[in-house]
Amino acid sequence: MNRKEFILKSCSACIGASALTFLSSCAATKFSSGKLTKDGILIDTKEFALKEKDRYRLYIVVRNDSLLFPICVYRFTDTDYSAVWMQCAHQGAELNVAGDYLQCPAHGSEYDNRGRVTNGPADRDLRTFPVTINNNQLFIDLRKV
């Protein structure tokens, strides 16, 4: 392979890798406002479904004007979800979702997908909310907020 061929092949590989990264990051985060009720928020479990049969999103970020911070809802199985308040336990910054964990842009604290602190400076877990399922609706109980 000569130099020109090497550069062309390398650039094609880089462009392909960049496009894949971009597409996968775009497809990764789904936002939902949910449906606010007196005691919490309802989310249709279908919002986790991907186009491919039997494939599901890892999480949905619930943003609602009535909430001071978003809630990240992780799906583990059909019957196992977690709802994690996205406010850092250190000094209160809004967290970013990084796949199966949450990260604070302010000082770098990290939390797992159940809200447990895994990396400081935060020294306590995030708020979490009970999640129940009824008729394909997730109910996130916000009475603890």
Ligand code: FES
């Ligand atoms: S506010 Fe999140 S680590 Fe400091």
